[in-house]
Amino acid sequence: MTKLNRVVTKLPIVEVKHLNSGARLAxxxxxxxxxxxxxxxxxxxxxxxxxxxxxMIKQVHVEGTGAGNGPEQAEAPMEEQAKAMDKLNPVKPTIQESFEKAVSSLKNLMIRVQGGNNIPVMEVREVVAPIITEFLRQPQVLLALPRFARMDSYAYEHAIAVGIISALIAKWIKVPEKEWMQVALAGTLLDIGKTRIDPRILHKPGKLTEDEFEEMKKHTVYGYQIIKASHGLSEGVALAALQHHEREDGSGYPLGLPGSKLHLYSKIVAVADVYHAMCSDRAYQKALSPYVVVEQLVQDSFGKLDPTIVRKFVDGITQFAIGTIVELSDGTIGKIVFTDRNHPTRPMVETGGKIVNLVDARHLSIIRVLEHM
Structure with a gap:
């Protein structure tokens, strides 16, 4: 057969009821x-x-004739899973190592800011750009991002993670590509003002007093001032630091501004900030499943976070869920086999040889994301 003939050969279409075990989808x-x-x-x-x-799928395109290779392939699904994991495992350590490298580098840079220096913007960009690029190329890893974290360097991990998530949200809501890096920097630097907060307040293990909380809230203003004094950052980055604790209904701080007065960057980083914080282990809070968190975001978005941005984020983060291994709240382990775009946080999960539709099984929820196949 010539190369031309191979190109124009049509893929076989096989009736589902006539499929042989081991057929591969084309x-x-x-x-x-x-x-x-x-x-x-x-x-x-x-x-x-x-x-x-x-x-009710009647026909599918398959490779070859749609025939399997006989009884000896009975164990093939497990072999295929192993092959998939072999392919995946080199990816995850690489992107995790890149994440950890970015965290370590940012920590060293922020020590200089704590000493009173301006933000070394070009150096921060050099730290952030490679990890942002990796996640833009492999957005399916986003569900696993909380597993990269260690509580002992939470502040810097949170900064890098919020930068990554903010850049992805910017892409999903169709912010011009030339602005993605500024949005990423807005997320990375949103808490830069905490370098001016008394460490005794910043690292206090218990609940803050009213006066201490008032002082803590000033990190938004300090952040705005630090960013404005640093060259190479847009006004949106500064406003994100100032406004990321403002809320749509005007109930936030420091100025109590309503959503109509907030910069787009601040709305983006606010969603990223809340999501990653809730997904992370902290001294006073156990990490929640990404699926539990996005459900909470949807519930809380009206009046608090921009509902359009929340919806785009939820759609974006759940679009890669097919094949993800998860743990349900009843302790069973299963694989996501279908996500309904109308209910993205309540997918269908195959477990124990049956399909559980979480839209109907409201008593169940995904409490842990284990692996992506």
């Missing part, structure tokens, strides 16, 4: 609602064929 399979049920290259065994039938 194209993605979509549900009637437009969500991806199975990705290209998925091997189809009894369980996968049951999913196709459950979603």
């Amino acid at each position: 194209e993605e399979v979509y549900t009637g609602l437009g969500g991806v049920l199975f990705s290209k290259g998925t091997l189809l065994y009894e369980r996968e064929i049951e999913f196709l039938e459950a979603f």
